[in-house]
Amino acid sequence: MSDSATWDQTRHELLLELATLPLKGDVLHWQRRLADAIIEAEGPTVGTDKAEAKWHRHLLRVIADGLVHELLPEHTIRSLSRHPGPPASLSSQGVDFDFVFEQAHKLYGLGFIPIIADITTLIGVGDIVGWSGGGVVVLECKNRPAPLRESTTGRLARQRQRGEQVETYLTTSIVDEGDSVRQAHTMSLPSPDWAAVTDLLERCDGSSSGTAAYSLGPSDILVAATSRATPEQVGVLMREFGSLRAQRLPSILN
Known part of the structure; x- marks a missing residue:
């Protein structure tokens, strides 16, 4: 079977399973399978069309977006999408990516449904977004000992700040972003025709x-x-x- 036919079958199976989530099936196992499919397409066999492999990876992330839309309100999704960037390579993360899934399993045990950020096109904050009836949490997962002092500058500080800001905003509907204050307002939108x-x-x-x-x-x-x-x-x-x-x-x- 060609790569193209195999990829079509993989996406088809993932879509069918997505239709039953989260009430049936294993949300984390499904995301692991999808992530493994992305990793496989990041290192396609010799002779495989690179553009086709890239398109397959994109479609897999779009399928993962379906889980995001199933679990999170649109306003929450927009808030988590405010820091767009190119999709992160999963294969280059190695054991660090496995560590993210380990933390996701722990979060699941606490009553949250975890969403792995890097397998989606929508979530641009954190490594894991955990959803529960009470709201969301945003986690940054670092597979190394915690520093003695919390960093106040650099990339790690910016990552933490983005996660804290989006959590504050989604919890209180208002957040001070330094140069401006962002506040949510309730309003009625027209229904689609x-x-x-x-x-x-x-x-x-x-x-x-x-x-x-x-x-x-x-x-x-x-x-x-x-x-x-x-x-x-x-x-x-x-x-x-x-x-x-x-x-x-x-x-x-x-």
């Missing part, structure tokens, strides 16, 4: 060009396009709506 999206996709599917559009306002449209649609056909549709001035055009691709 799912009927309009359904109509858009049905028209797109039935269109000979494989495109369709829905007007959200004078300079705001939602565009759907299938894989058979050409960029020229999408451009024609946008010109018909007279919205070429608007550069923020969300699209749905199927």
